[in-house]
Amino acid sequence: MISPDLRAALLDRLARVPPERREALRRTLGEKRGVPAPLSTGQERVWFLSAFDPEDTSYHVPWCVWLRGPVLPELLAGAFTRIAARHEVLRARFRMTGAGPRQFILPPGPVTLERRELLGDPAVVVDAFVNRPFDLETEPPWRVALLRVVDDHMLLCIVLHHIAADGWALDVLMRELAECYTAAVEGREPELPELAMPYTAFAAWERERDVGPQVAFLAERLSGTPSLNLPVDHARPSRWTGHGAAVRFHVAAETMRGVERFSRHSRCTPFMVLMAAFQATLGRAAAQKDFCVGVPVAGRSKSEYAPMIGSFANTLAVRADLSGNPGPEELVRRVRKTVIETMTRADTPYEKVIAALRLPRDLSRLPLCQATFALQNTPQNDMLRPSIGNLTAEFYPGPGSRYTKAEVAVQMWPQANGLAGILDYSTDLFRPSSMRALADQFTETIGTFTV
Incomplete structure (x- = not known):
């Protein structure tokens, strides 16, 4: 005592x-x-x-x-x-x-x-x-x-x-x-x-806040979305494993300048143009007009979150509408409207939207979004810095993960000579040659969204 x-x-x-x-x-x-x-x-x-x-x-x-x-x-x-x-x-x-x-x-x-x-x-x-x-x-x-x-x-x-x-x-x-x-x-x-x-x-704050109205809005617009059914090379396993591999691709600088001109002409962002091209590519491959693409977002809606290390990222589900075989300008208009509606609710937890949809249980595939698309817009100045103190620093890409978060997951980021890209894919479903062909089709489709 x-x-x-x-x-x-x-x-x-x-x-x-x-x-x-x-x-x-x-x-x-x-x-x-x-x-x-x-x-x-x-x-x-x-x-x-x-x-x-x-x-x-x-x-x-x-x-x-x-x-x-x-x-x-x-x-x-x-x-x-x-x-x-x-x-x-x-x-x-x-x-x-x-x-x-x-x-x-x-x-x-x-x-x-x-x-x-x-x-x-x-x-x-x-x-x-x-x-x-x-x-x-x-x-x-x-x-x-x-x-x-x-x-x-x-x-x-x-x-x-x-x-x-x-x-x-x-x-x-x-x-x-x-x-x-x-x-x-x-x-x-x-x-x-x-x-x-x-x-x-x-x-604690994120779990306690009321996001009911945002969840209801998004669930209403996503209700009834069919799964994306790309043609597969192997029988779909009864349980999703996430086993994956990747192919890399590149979009030339001249093509990207055309994309930027197209985006200005359409009063939208290059992300919206690339998303439209990705939707068009998937729609043709799957012979579908309606499906969802998941979009990772930073989830840091307040300035005080910027210097924090933590898991803030969220996923948004962007529903594709390819009905009526729209041309590039019409499809970009549709994507622009949907992306704006979705991005204004970017801090709505994806998990709560999935729960509100009450999707049928299917262990063989991921719920709602079988494909994802990301254009790198997080700050890269320090990740790619050329020095650490008195040491010279150079990024080493390494082998990457043996897993994928989606059946098809595309990431793109800017480089001096255009856009670099990587397409992660499920090795349970697809052969490397099929995914190389899909990546090539995507880059060719991007070329049709240019001015």
């Missing part, structure tokens, strides 16, 4: 602690007691999918960078440790409780930087590192490794689980890594923006 004098002395010392230190102490004490926090709706969906198939690595977010120069591994590990101390979701463990899945935030501690020699083909080593499953109950939802070629030439590999981070968060991570590492080399404190809230506060 604490004596009255000691108790008074402790209270006096606590009263003299600055408010920000008191709040940090309060949070740490709560964490040590193991107080659980709710998951966001997006986190909960990813958690259930991961529990359903722990080997599925389609929700891994990898980033690998060649580092050249005098790499100091201890300072690099310290920089990652500092980042994890700032962003509580990187210290989370995810466990089932009587109230459902919850995240338990551990106190700040050292981040392990795995170190090994890089012998042989880097793609083999990186593939094993990227596709090593996470145990979300006992491990952090991210890991980092430093693979040595020689002392001044190393490969830094980062893998985050989507339950804790998205593409935007990866950009935040790389920005903070550069600042923390540079500050450590220079012997100063890093200059980082203050975080308005922890991720668990966002998750």
Whole structure:
């Protein structure tokens, strides 16, 4: 039992602690007691999918960078440790409780930087590192490794689980890594923006807010949408596995200039034009006029979310209307209207829309959206930065995941010579040659949406 004098002395010392230190102490004490926090709706969906198939690595977010120069591994590990101390979701463990899945935030501690020699083909080593499953109950939802070629030439590999981070968060991570590492080399404190809230506060708010009207609006417009039935090369398995592979493609700069002129003429965005071309490609391949395409969005509707690491991304379902065989201009008008209606409700949780639709249970395919389309618009300045402190940095694409989040999933991003693209596809359903043909058909169709 604490004596009255000691108790008074402790209270006096606590009263003299600055408010920000008191709040940090309060949070740490709560964490040590193991107080659980709710998951966001997006986190909960990813958690259930991961529990359903722990080997599925389609929700891994990898980033690998060649580092050249005098790499100091201890300072690099310290920089990652500092980042994890700032962003509580990187210290989370995810466990089932009587109230459902919850995240338990551990106190700040050292981040392990795995170190090994890089012998042989880097793609083999990186593939094993990227596709090593996470145990979300006992491990952090991210890991980092430093693979040595020689002392001044190393490969830094980062893998985050989507339950804790998205593409935007990866950009935040790389920005903070550069600042923390540079500050450590220079012997100063890093200059980082203050975080308005922890991720668990966002998750609690997101679960409590009323989105009933938005869900009802979207469910009404999506009701009755048929599944996309692309011609398959293999019999559809009774259960969706997500096993996948990818083909890469490219859209020339001249074609993209034509797309941009077409978008200005149509008073829409290049994304809308490319989405229309993708819908037209899928519609022809499947001989369908009506289906949905999923669109990933950043989900950071407030400015205070911008500097946070966390899983904010959401999915929007954009319904295609190819009735009457519309030409490019008419189809883009239809896409523009649907995209605007949907994007104004971009923070409506996809999981709640799916639940409201009450779709028939079908374990052989994903609900509502069998295809997805993404045009990269998250900030890339820090992910593709040419340096980290006094080190030269160069992105290493690596082998990618062996899984796909959809039967057909297209991602595109700008380059100096046009648009680069990757088409992930289900290997349970399609042969590589079929998907190469589909990618070629898509790029040819884009060429018809130009001026």
